Amino acid sequence: MDGKKKVFWSIFSLVLAGLTLWAVLSQSEGLSIKELINEAANGNKLWLACACICVVIYIFLEGVAICSILKGVGYKRSLKRGLIYSTADIYFSAITPSATGGQPASAYFMIADGIPAGVTTAVLILNLMMYTISIVVLGLISIAINYKLFFGFKVLSKVLIIAGIVILSLFSAGFLSILRKGDKVFNLLAKLLNFLHRKHLIHKFDSKMAKLEKTRVEFTDCSKMVAGKTGTMVKAFIWNLLQRASQIAVPAFVSLAFGNTGSTAVNMFASQCLITIGYNCIPVPGAMGVADYLMVDGFTSLIGRADAFRVDMMSRGLSFYICVAVSGIITLIGYIMLRRRKKRA
Numbered sequence: 001m002d003g004k005k006k007v008f009w010s011i012f013s014l015v016l017a018g019l020t021l022w023a024v025l026s027q028s029e030g031l032s033i034k035e036l037i038n039e040a041a042n043g044n045k046l047w048l049a050c051a052c053i054c055v056v057i058y059i060f061l062e063g064v065a066i067c068s069i070l071k072g073v074g075y076k077r078s079l080k081r082g083l084i085y086s087t088a089d090i091y092f093s094a095i096t097p098s099a100t101g102g103q104p105a106s107a108y109f110m111i112a113d114g115i116p117a118g119v120t121t122a123v124l125i126l127n128l129m130m131y132t133i134s135i136v137v138l139g140l141i142s143i144a145i146n147y148k149l150f151f152g153f154k155v156l157s158k159v160l161i162i163a164g165i166v167i168l169s170l171f172s173a174g175f176l177s178i179l180r181k182g183d184k185v186f187n188l189l190a191k192l193l194n195f196l197h198r199k200h201l202i203h204k205f206d207s208k209m210a211k212l213e214k215t216r217v218e219f220t221d222c223s224k225m226v227a228g229k230t231g232t233m234v235k236a237f238i239w240n241l242l243q244r245a246s247q248i249a250v251p252a253f254v255s256l257a258f259g260n261t262g263s264t265a266v267n268m269f270a271s272q273c274l275i276t277i278g279y280n281c282i283p284v285p286g287a288m289g290v291a292d293y294l295m296v297d298g299f300t301s302l303i304g305r306a307d308a309f310r311v312d313m314m315s316r317g318l319s320f321y322i323c324v325a326v327s328g329i330i331t332l333i334g335y336i337m338l339r340r341r342k343k344r345a
Helices: 003-026 033-042 045-072 077-094 105-114 116-150 155-180 182-198 205-227 230-248 250-259 262-278 290-303 305-344
Strands: none
Touching: 045 116, 045 182, 045 205, 045 230, 045 250, 045 305, 077 105, 077 305, 105 116, 105 305, 116 155, 116 205, 116 230, 116 262, 155 182, 155 205, 155 262, 155 290, 182 205, 205 262, 230 250, 230 262, 250 262, 250 290, 250 305, 262 290, 290 305
Protein backbone atom coordinates (compact mmCIF):
# COMPACT_ATOMS: atom_id res chain seq x y z
CA MET A 1 0.00 0.00 0.00
CA ASP A 2 1.12 3.58 -0.56
CA GLY A 3 1.68 5.96 2.34
CA LYS A 4 -1.77 7.58 2.25
CA LYS A 5 -3.55 4.22 2.37
CA LYS A 6 -1.39 3.07 5.27
CA VAL A 7 -2.23 6.22 7.23
CA PHE A 8 -5.94 5.94 6.40
CA TRP A 9 -6.28 2.29 7.44
CA SER A 10 -4.18 2.83 10.57
CA ILE A 11 -6.44 5.69 11.69
CA PHE A 12 -9.57 3.77 10.68
CA SER A 13 -8.43 0.73 12.66
CA LEU A 14 -7.72 2.85 15.75
CA VAL A 15 -11.16 4.44 15.55
CA LEU A 16 -12.80 1.06 15.03
CA ALA A 17 -10.86 -0.37 17.99
CA GLY A 18 -12.07 2.50 20.17
CA LEU A 19 -15.67 2.06 19.09
CA THR A 20 -15.45 -1.70 19.68
CA LEU A 21 -14.04 -1.18 23.16
CA TRP A 22 -16.78 1.36 23.95
CA ALA A 23 -19.51 -0.96 22.62
CA VAL A 24 -18.30 -3.97 24.59
CA LEU A 25 -17.92 -2.00 27.83
CA SER A 26 -21.33 -0.35 27.43
CA GLN A 27 -22.99 -3.77 27.10
CA SER A 28 -20.98 -5.52 29.82
CA GLU A 29 -23.07 -4.66 32.87
CA GLY A 30 -20.65 -2.25 34.50
CA LEU A 31 -17.33 -3.88 33.56
CA SER A 32 -14.48 -1.38 33.40
CA ILE A 33 -10.86 -1.59 32.29
CA LYS A 34 -9.71 -1.05 35.88
CA GLU A 35 -11.94 -3.87 37.13
CA LEU A 36 -10.69 -6.17 34.38
CA ILE A 37 -7.06 -5.43 35.30
CA ASN A 38 -7.79 -6.16 38.96
CA GLU A 39 -9.47 -9.45 38.09
CA ALA A 40 -6.52 -10.42 35.92
CA ALA A 41 -4.14 -9.57 38.77
CA ASN A 42 -6.15 -11.77 41.13
CA GLY A 43 -6.55 -14.60 38.60
CA ASN A 44 -4.48 -17.74 38.27
CA LYS A 45 -1.07 -16.53 37.07
CA LEU A 46 -0.12 -19.89 35.55
CA TRP A 47 -3.11 -19.97 33.21
CA LEU A 48 -2.65 -16.30 32.28
CA ALA A 49 0.98 -17.08 31.49
CA CYS A 50 -0.20 -19.94 29.25
CA ALA A 51 -2.50 -17.51 27.41
CA CYS A 52 0.41 -15.11 26.86
CA ILE A 53 2.67 -17.93 25.67
CA CYS A 54 0.00 -18.93 23.15
CA VAL A 55 0.14 -15.42 21.67
CA VAL A 56 3.93 -15.65 21.32
CA ILE A 57 3.61 -19.08 19.70
CA TYR A 58 0.98 -17.73 17.31
CA ILE A 59 3.35 -15.00 16.09
CA PHE A 60 6.34 -17.33 15.89
CA LEU A 61 4.73 -20.28 14.11
CA GLU A 62 3.69 -18.38 10.99
CA GLY A 63 7.34 -17.55 10.42
CA VAL A 64 8.21 -21.21 10.99
CA ALA A 65 5.60 -22.26 8.42
CA ILE A 66 6.87 -19.83 5.78
CA CYS A 67 10.51 -20.79 6.41
CA SER A 68 9.66 -24.50 6.16
CA ILE A 69 8.11 -23.95 2.71
CA LEU A 70 11.04 -21.80 1.60
CA LYS A 71 13.47 -24.49 2.72
CA GLY A 72 11.48 -27.07 0.77
CA VAL A 73 11.89 -25.10 -2.47
CA GLY A 74 15.56 -24.32 -1.98
CA TYR A 75 15.47 -20.89 -0.33
CA LYS A 76 16.49 -21.50 3.26
CA ARG A 77 16.04 -18.49 5.53
CA SER A 78 16.63 -18.05 9.25
CA LEU A 79 13.75 -18.07 11.74
CA LYS A 80 14.75 -14.49 12.58
CA ARG A 81 13.81 -13.48 9.04
CA GLY A 82 10.72 -15.68 9.25
CA LEU A 83 9.61 -13.71 12.31
CA ILE A 84 9.64 -10.51 10.24
CA TYR A 85 7.59 -12.18 7.49
CA SER A 86 5.10 -13.28 10.15
CA THR A 87 4.75 -9.98 12.01
CA ALA A 88 4.37 -8.03 8.76
CA ASP A 89 1.50 -10.31 7.76
CA ILE A 90 -0.19 -10.15 11.19
CA TYR A 91 0.09 -6.36 11.51
CA PHE A 92 -1.10 -5.39 8.03
CA SER A 93 -3.83 -8.03 8.01
CA ALA A 94 -5.15 -6.42 11.20
CA ILE A 95 -5.32 -2.87 9.83
CA THR A 96 -6.72 -3.67 6.38
CA PRO A 97 -10.22 -4.90 5.50
CA SER A 98 -8.98 -8.06 3.81
CA ALA A 99 -7.58 -11.11 5.60
CA THR A 100 -4.91 -11.20 2.85
CA GLY A 101 -3.81 -7.61 3.48
CA GLY A 102 -0.60 -8.78 5.12
CA GLN A 103 0.59 -10.88 2.18
CA PRO A 104 2.09 -7.94 0.21
CA ALA A 105 3.91 -6.79 3.36
CA SER A 106 5.42 -10.26 3.85
CA ALA A 107 6.30 -10.35 0.16
CA TYR A 108 8.12 -7.01 0.48
CA PHE A 109 10.52 -8.40 3.09
CA MET A 110 10.91 -11.75 1.33
CA ILE A 111 11.83 -10.15 -1.99
CA ALA A 112 14.21 -7.79 -0.17
CA ASP A 113 15.90 -10.92 1.22
CA GLY A 114 16.64 -12.10 -2.30
CA ILE A 115 13.72 -14.48 -2.81
CA PRO A 116 12.38 -14.19 -6.40
CA ALA A 117 8.94 -12.61 -6.76
CA GLY A 118 7.41 -15.71 -8.36
CA VAL A 119 8.72 -17.98 -5.62
CA THR A 120 7.49 -15.52 -2.98
CA THR A 121 4.01 -15.48 -4.51
CA ALA A 122 3.76 -19.27 -4.71
CA VAL A 123 5.05 -19.73 -1.13
CA LEU A 124 2.61 -17.17 0.32
CA ILE A 125 -0.33 -18.63 -1.59
CA LEU A 126 0.53 -22.12 -0.34
CA ASN A 127 0.90 -20.86 3.22
CA LEU A 128 -2.40 -18.95 3.02
CA MET A 129 -4.10 -22.06 1.64
CA MET A 130 -2.84 -24.16 4.57
CA TYR A 131 -3.81 -21.38 6.97
CA THR A 132 -7.36 -21.42 5.59
CA ILE A 133 -7.64 -25.21 5.55
CA SER A 134 -6.46 -25.38 9.16
CA ILE A 135 -9.35 -23.15 10.26
CA VAL A 136 -11.84 -25.47 8.55
CA VAL A 137 -10.18 -28.53 10.12
CA LEU A 138 -10.37 -26.93 13.57
CA GLY A 139 -14.06 -26.33 12.91
CA LEU A 140 -14.49 -30.05 12.30
CA ILE A 141 -12.58 -30.76 15.50
CA SER A 142 -14.96 -28.41 17.31
CA ILE A 143 -17.95 -30.37 16.07
CA ALA A 144 -16.30 -33.60 17.20
CA ILE A 145 -15.73 -32.16 20.68
CA ASN A 146 -19.29 -30.89 21.13
CA TYR A 147 -21.56 -30.40 18.12
CA LYS A 148 -24.29 -28.97 20.36
CA LEU A 149 -22.28 -25.79 20.83
CA PHE A 150 -23.33 -24.58 17.37
CA PHE A 151 -26.98 -24.58 18.41
CA GLY A 152 -26.18 -22.34 21.37
CA PHE A 153 -25.40 -19.41 19.04
CA LYS A 154 -27.98 -16.85 17.95
CA VAL A 155 -29.33 -16.91 14.39
CA LEU A 156 -26.96 -14.19 13.10
CA SER A 157 -23.95 -16.00 14.53
CA LYS A 158 -25.07 -19.28 12.96
CA VAL A 159 -25.40 -17.56 9.58
CA LEU A 160 -21.87 -16.12 9.90
CA ILE A 161 -20.41 -19.50 10.87
CA ILE A 162 -22.09 -21.31 7.97
CA ALA A 163 -21.06 -18.54 5.56
CA GLY A 164 -17.53 -18.79 6.93
CA ILE A 165 -17.36 -22.51 6.27
CA VAL A 166 -18.53 -22.03 2.68
CA ILE A 167 -16.27 -19.06 1.95
CA LEU A 168 -13.15 -20.58 3.52
CA SER A 169 -13.73 -23.84 1.63
CA LEU A 170 -14.06 -21.90 -1.64
CA PHE A 171 -10.91 -19.94 -0.83
CA SER A 172 -9.00 -23.16 -0.20
CA ALA A 173 -10.14 -24.57 -3.53
CA GLY A 174 -9.27 -21.29 -5.24
CA PHE A 175 -5.74 -21.20 -3.79
CA LEU A 176 -5.17 -24.80 -4.87
CA SER A 177 -6.42 -23.95 -8.36
CA ILE A 178 -4.03 -20.99 -8.59
CA LEU A 179 -1.08 -23.16 -7.58
CA ARG A 180 -2.01 -25.84 -10.12
CA LYS A 181 -3.12 -23.53 -12.96
CA GLY A 182 -1.08 -20.40 -12.39
CA ASP A 183 -0.59 -19.86 -16.15
CA LYS A 184 -4.27 -18.95 -16.54
CA VAL A 185 -3.94 -16.30 -13.83
CA PHE A 186 -0.85 -14.81 -15.47
CA ASN A 187 -2.57 -14.87 -18.88
CA LEU A 188 -5.39 -12.79 -17.38
CA LEU A 189 -2.85 -10.37 -15.91
CA ALA A 190 -1.14 -10.08 -19.30
CA LYS A 191 -4.49 -9.30 -20.98
CA LEU A 192 -5.17 -6.69 -18.31
CA LEU A 193 -1.80 -5.02 -18.95
CA ASN A 194 -2.50 -5.02 -22.70
CA PHE A 195 -5.90 -3.42 -22.12
CA LEU A 196 -4.42 -0.70 -19.89
CA HIS A 197 -1.67 -0.10 -22.42
CA ARG A 198 -4.19 0.37 -25.25
CA LYS A 199 -6.07 2.87 -23.08
CA HIS A 200 -2.79 4.70 -22.38
CA LEU A 201 -3.19 4.13 -18.64
CA ILE A 202 0.25 2.61 -18.00
CA HIS A 203 3.78 3.45 -19.08
CA LYS A 204 6.85 1.29 -19.77
CA PHE A 205 4.63 -1.51 -21.08
CA ASP A 206 7.47 -3.71 -22.37
CA SER A 207 9.36 -3.69 -19.07
CA LYS A 208 6.17 -4.51 -17.13
CA MET A 209 5.39 -7.41 -19.45
CA ALA A 210 8.96 -8.69 -19.14
CA LYS A 211 8.72 -8.51 -15.35
CA LEU A 212 5.36 -10.32 -15.41
CA GLU A 213 6.80 -13.07 -17.61
CA LYS A 214 9.81 -13.47 -15.31
CA THR A 215 7.48 -13.76 -12.30
CA ARG A 216 5.31 -16.28 -14.17
CA VAL A 217 8.31 -18.53 -14.88
CA GLU A 218 9.50 -18.34 -11.26
CA PHE A 219 5.98 -18.99 -9.94
CA THR A 220 5.46 -21.98 -12.25
CA ASP A 221 8.81 -23.52 -11.34
CA CYS A 222 8.14 -23.05 -7.61
CA SER A 223 4.59 -24.46 -7.89
CA LYS A 224 5.86 -27.57 -9.67
CA MET A 225 8.56 -28.00 -7.05
CA VAL A 226 6.07 -27.72 -4.17
CA ALA A 227 3.60 -30.06 -5.87
CA GLY A 228 6.27 -32.73 -5.94
CA LYS A 229 7.09 -32.41 -2.24
CA THR A 230 4.27 -33.81 -0.16
CA GLY A 231 6.37 -33.56 2.99
CA THR A 232 6.74 -29.79 2.57
CA MET A 233 2.98 -29.35 2.21
CA VAL A 234 2.25 -31.58 5.21
CA LYS A 235 4.71 -29.64 7.37
CA ALA A 236 3.17 -26.34 6.24
CA PHE A 237 -0.29 -27.61 7.20
CA ILE A 238 0.85 -28.86 10.62
CA TRP A 239 2.59 -25.56 11.46
CA ASN A 240 -0.48 -23.58 10.39
CA LEU A 241 -2.81 -25.86 12.33
CA LEU A 242 -0.72 -25.40 15.48
CA GLN A 243 -0.56 -21.66 14.88
CA ARG A 244 -4.33 -21.29 14.62
CA ALA A 245 -4.87 -23.61 17.59
CA SER A 246 -2.52 -21.53 19.75
CA GLN A 247 -4.54 -18.37 19.11
CA ILE A 248 -7.86 -20.14 19.55
CA ALA A 249 -6.68 -21.56 22.90
CA VAL A 250 -6.24 -18.10 24.46
CA PRO A 251 -9.89 -17.70 25.64
CA ALA A 252 -9.80 -21.20 27.14
CA PHE A 253 -6.73 -20.38 29.23
CA VAL A 254 -8.22 -17.02 30.23
CA SER A 255 -11.37 -18.79 31.42
CA LEU A 256 -9.23 -21.14 33.51
CA ALA A 257 -7.45 -18.13 34.99
CA PHE A 258 -10.85 -16.76 36.01
CA GLY A 259 -11.67 -19.99 37.85
CA ASN A 260 -13.64 -22.03 35.31
CA THR A 261 -13.30 -25.82 35.08
CA GLY A 262 -11.24 -27.82 32.60
CA SER A 263 -14.33 -29.19 30.82
CA THR A 264 -15.64 -25.64 30.38
CA ALA A 265 -12.29 -24.57 28.92
CA VAL A 266 -12.40 -27.44 26.40
CA ASN A 267 -15.88 -26.36 25.31
CA MET A 268 -14.68 -22.76 25.04
CA PHE A 269 -11.85 -23.90 22.76
CA ALA A 270 -14.39 -25.73 20.60
CA SER A 271 -16.69 -22.69 20.59
CA GLN A 272 -13.80 -20.40 19.64
CA CYS A 273 -13.07 -22.63 16.63
CA LEU A 274 -16.56 -21.89 15.31
CA ILE A 275 -16.23 -18.22 16.24
CA THR A 276 -13.00 -17.96 14.24
CA ILE A 277 -14.73 -19.43 11.18
CA GLY A 278 -17.58 -16.93 11.60
CA TYR A 279 -15.52 -13.76 11.72
CA ASN A 280 -13.07 -14.78 8.99
CA CYS A 281 -15.77 -14.25 6.36
CA ILE A 282 -16.30 -10.56 7.28
CA PRO A 283 -14.06 -7.96 5.52
CA VAL A 284 -13.51 -5.78 8.60
CA PRO A 285 -10.00 -4.85 9.84
CA GLY A 286 -9.09 -7.44 12.46
CA ALA A 287 -12.75 -8.53 12.58
CA MET A 288 -13.12 -5.88 15.29
CA GLY A 289 -16.65 -5.81 16.64
CA VAL A 290 -17.67 -8.95 14.76
CA ALA A 291 -15.30 -11.21 16.70
CA ASP A 292 -16.42 -9.66 20.00
CA TYR A 293 -20.09 -10.18 19.16
CA LEU A 294 -19.51 -13.83 18.28
CA MET A 295 -17.36 -14.48 21.35
CA VAL A 296 -19.87 -13.00 23.80
CA ASP A 297 -22.69 -14.85 22.04
CA GLY A 298 -20.88 -18.21 22.06
CA PHE A 299 -19.43 -17.96 25.57
CA THR A 300 -22.64 -16.79 27.27
CA SER A 301 -24.19 -20.25 27.13
CA LEU A 302 -21.06 -21.71 28.77
CA ILE A 303 -20.10 -19.23 31.50
CA GLY A 304 -22.84 -16.60 31.62
CA ARG A 305 -23.05 -13.18 30.00
CA ALA A 306 -21.01 -11.24 32.57
CA ASP A 307 -18.07 -13.66 32.46
CA ALA A 308 -18.36 -13.91 28.67
CA PHE A 309 -17.61 -10.17 28.43
CA ARG A 310 -14.64 -10.56 30.79
CA VAL A 311 -13.13 -13.43 28.82
CA ASP A 312 -13.76 -11.62 25.53
CA MET A 313 -12.07 -8.43 26.71
CA MET A 314 -9.06 -10.20 28.20
CA SER A 315 -8.50 -12.72 25.41
CA ARG A 316 -9.00 -10.19 22.60
CA GLY A 317 -6.68 -7.83 24.42
CA LEU A 318 -3.99 -10.49 24.42
CA SER A 319 -4.55 -12.36 21.15
CA PHE A 320 -5.39 -9.35 19.00
CA TYR A 321 -4.57 -5.87 20.34
CA ILE A 322 -1.31 -6.68 22.12
CA CYS A 323 -0.40 -9.20 19.43
CA VAL A 324 -0.89 -6.60 16.68
CA ALA A 325 1.00 -3.93 18.63
CA VAL A 326 3.98 -6.24 19.20
CA SER A 327 3.89 -7.34 15.53
CA GLY A 328 3.84 -3.72 14.40
CA ILE A 329 6.87 -2.86 16.54
CA ILE A 330 8.85 -5.88 15.30
CA THR A 331 7.90 -5.09 11.68
CA LEU A 332 9.03 -1.47 12.11
CA ILE A 333 12.36 -2.60 13.56
CA GLY A 334 12.75 -5.03 10.65
CA TYR A 335 12.00 -2.26 8.16
CA ILE A 336 14.54 0.10 9.75
CA MET A 337 17.19 -2.62 9.72
CA LEU A 338 16.40 -3.35 6.08
CA ARG A 339 16.79 0.32 5.10
CA ARG A 340 20.12 0.50 6.91
CA ARG A 341 21.27 -2.65 5.16
CA LYS A 342 20.35 -1.18 1.79
CA LYS A 343 22.24 2.04 2.56
CA ARG A 344 25.36 0.09 3.52
CA ALA A 345 25.09 -1.91 0.32
